[in-house]
Amino acid sequence: MKEEVQVRRGITTVEARDLCVIPYLPAGVDGKGVTPLSPEQLLRIDCSFDGVTALGLSAPKSAEEEERLVTAFLDGLRKLFQPDSNWTFLQPLTLTMDNCARCQTCANACPIYVASGGKEIYRPTFRSDLLRKIKQKYLGGHKLWARLTGNDIRLDWTTIARLAESSYRCTLCRRCAQACPMGVDNGLVAREIRKLLSQELAISPKELHRLGTIQQLKVGSSTGMNPAAFSDIKEFMEDDLKDRTGKKIEIPVDRQGADVLLLHNAGEFLAWPENPEAFAVILNAAGVDWTLSSRLSGYDGVNYGAWYDDVQLARIAITHARVAHELGAKRIVVGECGHATKALVVTADSLLTGALRINRESCLPLLQDLVLRDAIHLDAARNDFPVVLHDPCNLVRLAGIVEPQRRILQKVCPQFREMTPSRTDNYCCGGGSGFAIMSSYNFPDWRMNVSGRLKVKQILDAFRDCLDPSIKKYVCAPCSNCKGQIRDLLSYYELDKRYNIVYGGLVDLIANAMTDIPRML
């Protein structure tokens, strides 16, 4: 039993002393490291990759079960390279698998590899190479060739479990692909492995699948909020707005034929209702003809399928398009949510064929238009505190929406500043690809210590001239997922208490600058 525990502890483990240094932090605050699983958990759960688990996988109980899993994995791998089953990503995947020179140009672009202090297993090429070796040996049919070229790898449960966990050590930020001279996309490989596991072996984090896409399609939202609960929240928000502004501000729901169907990440309604409230204040003041939807999935713009499963991605995108058509909306405007924007506006573009076609865009160009043409009355002096912009990967690098948020901040925040690096060269918040909502076992520790590490460093660097806690500082994250991760990072590293660093969205700042209502922040 002791040996078994030892094997499952991991190829390597994440030790605090190996991680890259974050300046401005006392030793006690940093250096908490990743809590190891208990011996009892180690007996049940396979964490043989790095001592961390995102999936909570259990080893097969018999040799027959293991063989079945291996066969199913190979079936899935075959389907990944077949035009019928994987037409959605066959070309990008094949090009990536064929053309990597293993030059490691991508490694230093990866925030996880850098933050980990350069751990081999977090190289962007690690999982791609593993998959390439398995494909060459088991699907290429050239076992001798595989041996000669050094691709002789044994496919068993441990290999599958390690590959599965490794696909959840990448935030799909695709900074590696941007740095690669060949355009090879190791982020895509991580997503394709997740897809194989989900669509063939039904393996996926429960937060993304059972509680995520399945719940969204059946109940209406990945938060578990059903249409009746949404109506209650809408009423709560209107009451709250009255308390905060002294005005009756209506939040239109299911208005037929509206110009704009606004699609929020439903997490906003529960965790940050001030965000949809700010939208209501701004859009009403500017006279925009808009509505929310109370239909199933129509009030939750998230699409976790974007991170692990093409079928679920397509189902949710189609549901959103149908809701808009039923309401007769002229366009869908996605609220402050990066992955929802990318999934619906970019990735799903070619899924919405024929009658499903609907105009879709991010909220940022609309907000930019309202702010720059003075459709609302603003006083930037109301936001006279240091504000730094976090660039959500899904908006900048993956959708090319870079300038509108900056033009808005330049107008409404006199002390606006950039992170380094920023724009399309930004670092992920560390919560991308579902990490921000994945909270099983010791995964949150890993997310705080490794994937979010460079973001903490960037935030502190950006505010290094005003760390004095008497000065309020604001991290602007126009994305729900990033906001959740930044909230957790500020709390974990005590940046809120220690340095008075707060966080929020972009509309919160716009609404706070509006002169016809009391301050919102």
Next chain:
Amino acid sequence: MIFQVILCVALFFFLCGSVIRIARYAKMPPHLRWELYPAGSTKGGSDGSYLEHQEWWNKPWHQSRISELRFMAKEIFLFHKCRMNNRGIWRFTLPFHWGLFLLTGWLLIQFAGSGGAFFLKVLGRTAPFVDGAVLVASPLAMAGLVLAAYGCTGLLLKRLLDPALRSVTSRSDFFGLFLILATVLCWFLSWALFDRSLAGATGYLRELTRFAPASDVNPFMISGIVLLSVFLVYMPFTYMVHAYAKYFIYHKVVWQDEPMAPGSETERRVEQMLRRPVGWSASHVSDGGSWGKTISSSP
């Protein structure tokens, strides 16, 4: 003569392998959009995309060929991304590739010159300018050999001595580099010891295009031809296909941000794929139906 036959057969394999590879990439079904920004094709070289504009669907979609060419020139001739992200590799890969470009350029000039001279001769005309052009091109080959040998040696040493690179370099990666280095060294030694004017190499290629037996050969040249033949057969099976696969990576994936227009060819091809079976086995996707049916239903 046997080595000329080997080279011709290798060239044939190379062309067939490359055409098959290119056709395979070109025939793949339409994929979901997966672009990256900044895209080299964005007008004005901006970081952003047309999605920065409100109601973008009311404006014409446009890609700038000038921005695209500027981006490509920076990548092809300066290895800009490698320079910015991996200086240790860049200082060898840049001369290595420049060496290969010059050698390829020299080869093309030789073939064009030899072919041109042959046809002029058939027409009963002389072509002194062809010989001139061929001679003028010789420095290209010499510079190419030096640069390729330097770059390839550097890349090999880097992969052997840098622990981070060594651990990820496969045997086939080493083999590919050794093969190129050995080929280049043979040609280099042939030039340095036997063929300083490159008249022998030029003559060999000229005779090849005329299907005539080669006369002025030396052992290093023969070894170089054999190794070059092996390389030509081997190359289409390796990542070195990036020489032409990059076209697909950039133009069909990374820069491909064209919105799907109603009634377009893309829409027709997607609709065709939506009629195909899903084929995956997990319970939430295995209803046995087509893509179109499965994604329109609840799990």
